[in-house]
Amino acid sequence: MNSDYLYGFLGGCLIGGGSLLALIVTGKIPGVSGVFGRLLKPKENEIHWRLIFLFGLITGAGLLFALSEQASIYRLPDGRSWFVYAMAGLVVGFGTRLGGGCTSGHGVCGMGMGARDSMLATAVFMAAGIVTVTVFRFLTS
Amino acid sequence: MKNGILTFIAGAFFGAGLALSGMTDPLKVTAFLDVFGFWDPTLAFVMGGALLVFTTGYFLLRGTLELPANPGEKISSNLVLGAILFGIGWGLGGFCPGPAIANFGALRSESFVFVPAMALGMILVQRIYRIDG
Numbered sequence: 535m536n537s538d539y540l541y542g543f544l545g546g547c548l549i550g551g552g553s554l555l556a557l558i559v560t561g562k563i564p565g566v567s568g569v570f571g572r573l574l575k576p577k578e579n580e581i582h583w584r585l586i587f588l589f590g591l592i593t594g595a596g597l598l599f600a601l602s603e604q605a606s607i608y609r610l611p612d613g614r615s616w617f618v619y620a621m622a623g624l625v626v627g628f629g630t631r632l633g634g635g636c637t638s639g640h641g642v643c644g645m646g647m648g649a650r651d652s653m654l655a656t657a658v659f660m661a662a663g664i665v666t667v668t669v670f671r672f673l674t675s
Numbered sequence: 676m677k678n679g680i681l682t683f684i685a686g687a688f689f690g691a692g693l694a695l696s697g698m699t700d701p702l703k704v705t706a707f708l709d710v711f712g713f714w715d716p717t718l719a720f721v722m723g724g725a726l727l728v729f730t731t732g733y734f735l736l737r738g739t740l741e742l743p744a745n746p747g748e749k750i751s752s753n754l755v756l757g758a759i760l761f762g763i764g765w766g767l768g769g770f771c772p773g774p775a776i777a778n779f780g781a782l783r784s785e786s787f788v789f790v791p792a793m794a795l796g797m798i799l800v801q802r803i804y805r806i807d808g
Contacts, residue, residue, distance in 0.1 A: 538697060542717040545696025546724025552688030553725070554732040559681045563746055564689075566773040571797040583682050588776060590686020596780025597687070598694035616788055622768030623775070623789040625760050627796025630772060632804060633757020634748075637771040638689075640758075641722060646730040649747030655758040660708070662762025667708040670766065 541604050552594075553642055556587055563647075565639015566591070567630035633659070693777045696721040701769025708766050753804070 556564035560583050569584050576584075630636040633655055635644055640659075644652025697703040698721055706715035736742060748754075765771050770778075770789055778786040 538703075538715075538717050539720045542696045542698075542720035543724040545692040545694070545698070546721035546726075547728045548688045548692030548695065549721065550692075550725035550728030550730075551732075552685045552690075552692060554729050554736075555688065556682060556685035557733070557742060558736065558740060559678050559685065561741070561743060563743060564685070566689075566771075566776065567797075570772055570776065570794075571801070574794060574798050575801050582679070586679055586682045587686040587689075590683040590688075591690035591693075591773070591777055592686075592780040593683075594687030594690030594692075594780070595694040595699060595777035596690075596782075598691045599699075599781045602695065604695060604697075619768050619770075619785060619788050620792045622764045622770065623792030624796040625764030626768070626771065626775075626789075627764075627793035627798075628800045629757045629760030629762070629764060629796075631757070631797045631800040633754050633761055636761060636773070637722075637765075638773050642725045642729055644746055646726050646733055647743075647745050647747075649745050651747050651750050651754055654750055655754055658755055658758035659762035659765060662759045663708040663766035664710050664762075666763045666766025667705050668711050671709065671712055 549638070550642060550646070553638065553646075557643065559583075560587075563639060563643045565635045565643055567627075567636035568634075568639050571627070571631045629659075689773070690777045690780060692721075692725075693774050694780070696724075699774045699777050699781070701774075703769075704771075704774070705766065705769040 553564050564587060569587055573581065573584050634640070635652065635655060640652040640655040645656060693699050697717055703715060703717055706713060707718035733742065768789060772793060775786055775789045775793060779790070
């Protein structure tokens, strides 16, 4: 089996385990768009755990980047300018907060807890992503 | 204090998982979405692993610990529109919020463009739709 798939599965287990632990400790659903987005309009008693979780996320990724050759460092896809990245960021921010979640909030936590709207959201954003990549390929090839 | 440490560990697991799985590399993500091109199914293994651990743990522990109930809500047009927009941005950049933030750990300058733009998008939607929590 392709070792990328194995590391993907193991990494996924860590993501699921981290999400579960955060859910148990905080009693909140730790989808990253929500954890981050709600910091932008914070409630006094909820600032700390959100900052700590995100700080942990950056630290954990940084450790893996430093220690493991398997950790995938960012590579900029071809044909994508900084402007495309800024637009992508804007739309991702807008869409995840409007739709109530991202890959972790809907795709892992929501679906994992049996939420039907999360299943629909995940199917929709995956389909939209596939269409976008396909169209982008046609336009740039 | 104890909860803070556990929350940090939870975040670190999450970030380490993103890096180990390759999801911090936007090329791996767009390759998953490139179903009609050079498809790379790695992301499906990542979601499979995450769902396996999270779902098993959630339903096993739900009886003994006080965990949030199924967060599902009625399906709204905002949910669908938001998911469409998110999918477009995800396909364009190969970044969803977790990996974008995790890439600060690699000190790559690209995150410094994407994440502030993402924050701006979130502030806009929170203003326009008055989303509170």
